[in-house]
Amino acid sequence: MFPTEAKVVVIGGGVLGTSAAFQLADDGNEGVVLLDRGPIASGTTPFAAGQTGYLTNNREWLPFTAWSLEYFENFEARTGYPIDFRQTGSLRLALTEKYLPDLEARIEAGREYGEEFEMLSAEQATKLAPGLEAGKAKGILMVPRDGYVDPKSVAVAFAAAAQDKGVSIHTNTAVRDVLLNDGKVKAVVTDSGTIQTDWVVLAAGAWNRQFAQRFGVDIKTVPVRHQAFVTAPIAGVSPEQPIVRITEPQIYVRHEGGGLLVGGYGYRPLSFDMNDFPDDFEIPALASDKIYIDQLHQAATEFFPALKDAVIIQERRGLPTIAPDAKLVVSEIPEAEGLIVASGCMVGGISKSPGVGRVIADIVGGKESSLPAHTLRADRFTDEYNDDTRLRSKCEQVYSTLYLDVI
Ligand SMILES: Cc1cc2nc3c(=O)[nH]c(=O)nc-3n(C[C@H](O)[C@H](O)[C@H](O)COP(=O)(O)OP(=O)(O)OC[C@H]3O[C@@H](n4cnc5c(N)ncnc54)[C@H](O)[C@@H]3O)c2cc1C
Numbered sequence: 001m002f003p004t005e006a007k008v009v010v011i012g013g014g015v016l017g018t019s020a021a022f023q024l025a026d027d028g029n030e031g032v033v034l035l036d037r038g039p040i041a042s043g044t045t046p047f048a049a050g051q052t053g054y055l056t057n058n059r060e061w062l063p064f065t066a067w068s069l070e071y072f073e074n075f076e077a078r079t080g081y082p083i084d085f086r087q088t089g090s091l092r093l094a095l096t097e098k099y100l101p102d103l104e105a106r107i108e109a110g111r112e113y114g115e116e117f118e119m120l121s122a123e124q125a126t127k128l129a130p131g132l133e134a135g136k137a138k139g140i141l142m143v144p145r146d147g148y149v150d151p152k153s154v155a156v157a158f159a160a161a162a163q164d165k166g167v168s169i170h171t172n173t174a175v176r177d178v179l180l181n182d183g184k185v186k187a188v189v190t191d192s193g194t195i196q197t198d199w200v201v202l203a204a205g206a207w208n209r210q211f212a213q214r215f216g217v218d219i220k221t222v223p224v225r226h227q228a229f230v231t232a233p234i235a236g237v238s239p240e241q242p243i244v245r246i247t248e249p250q251i252y253v254r255h256e257g258g259g260l261l262v263g264g265y266g267y268r269p270l271s272f273d274m275n276d277f278p279d280d281f282e283i284p285a286l287a288s289d290k291i292y293i294d295q296l297h298q299a300a301t302e303f304f305p306a307l308k309d310a311v312i313i314q315e316r317r318g319l320p321t322i323a324p325d326a327k328l329v330v331s332e333i334p335e336a337e338g339l340i341v342a343s344g345c346m347v348g349g350i351s352k353s354p355g356v357g358r359v360i361a362d363i364v365g366g367k368e369s370s371l372p373a374h375t376l377r378a379d380r381f382t383d384e385y386n387d388d389t390r391l392r393s394k395c396e397q398v399y400s401t402l403y404l405d406v407i
Pocket residue numbers: 011012013014015016017035036037038039040041042043044045046047048049050051052173174175176203204205206207211226227228263316317318319320321342343345346347348349350351352
């Protein structure tokens with residue numbers, strides 16, 4: 001039966017919404033309802049590369065990413081469901097002196113956190129990642145605990161675990177509006193009926209900003225297109241090889257199905273206003289930008305020459321959300337008491353999903369989070385981003401330099 005009341009309504013069954021729903025229920029909250037306009041994981045989540053980077057150069061932020069990584073390492077024990085987490089490690093290559101301080105700052109932050117990391121030679125890197133031409137690198141950092149997951153399996157596992165803990169899940173149920181009274185959340189209006197509630201978690205991915213505008217809330221994150229491709233099997237590529245991240249061309253390359261999965265930032269950045277799409281728009285209908293793929297292919301071929309003749313068998317694309325200061329927004333909204341937004345994933349929502357769900361459960365529980373939740377507040381932006389054109393242009397710029405603005 002469709003609920004008419006709930007303690008918390010979570011809008012969006014992507015990786016962020018399902019993580020929140022599970023962790024809310026895991027904390028003992030009863031009356032949690034999770035809604036999605038399609039099936040579970042029908043937004044950007046299933047198209048991700050699923051990489052779980054955590055070694056940031058930001059000491060304040062490291063506890064959040066490290067906590068999320070530890071969650072993936074113990075996912076089955078925490079949720080009851082296995083995920084295929086392949087902890088291959090990763091190599092981060094800086095091609096110029098300019099980015100060596102970034103590698104050193106990561107090592108230093110990791111050391112303070114209690115972990116040691118080493119720099120590798122080009123020969124050592126190529127041994128680990130066959131086919132990689134690393135001769136141009138000025139520095140190569142190995143991060144052994146990095147890895148990747150099948151992104152859809154994470155959302156599906158969180159949803160199944162949430163249901164086991166009593167969360168009421170309703171798919172193919174679009175939320176049309178959130179009703180506020182005197183600045184407080186009162187109800188959500190859906191295709192199937194209205195649910196009275198004091199708490200709403202808005203985790204609608206690319207739709208967050210325009211959806212919230214319907215009830216007068218301005219969320220300062222913007223959907224920006226991100227693309228990747230997968231090749232047919234390539235001789236020598238191994239499932240054990242580490243992810244390779246190269247700073248200056250802003251690319252990542254990892255094993256997928258015997259071939260390589262290649263993605264990258266800053267290639268023809270394009271943001272969207274979701275009102276420009278039809279109401280029934282779904283992520284797979286997002287048009288491919290062939291020039292983006294060509295540029296990415298060309299950039300990656302310089303480091304993996306076997307890509308030159310490799311056949312592209314799949315493209316992955318979606319609309320991750322970007323904030324103007326390149327950080328997540330996971331916060332109650334000051335002008336709408338009881339509304340918590342989970343946005344600004346920065347093309348890292350899979351990786352950060354455990355921490356995002358934790359912060360949301362802590363907000364509802366009235367607890368001071370053990371994670372640095374204060375850095376994720378929605379009211380941290382200056383008025384200059386009240387202007388939509390300015391906000392979009394800044395977010396496109398942030399997307400363009402995701403690997404480069406690290407120091
Ligand atoms: C090519 C590519 C590679 C990527 N690689 C990585 C990576 O390696 N590592 C990483 O961590 N991240 C990666 N990402 C980013 C990652 O995919 C996102 O950060 C993450 O999926 C965002 O999840 P979400 O839950 O916020 O949004 P979504 O997955 O988009 O979920 C939002 C959900 O809300 C639902 N919804 C929307 N509006 C409504 C409504 N009105 N009513 C009900 N439901 C609604 C949608 O149907 C959807 O299911 C990548 C993304 C792409 C495109």
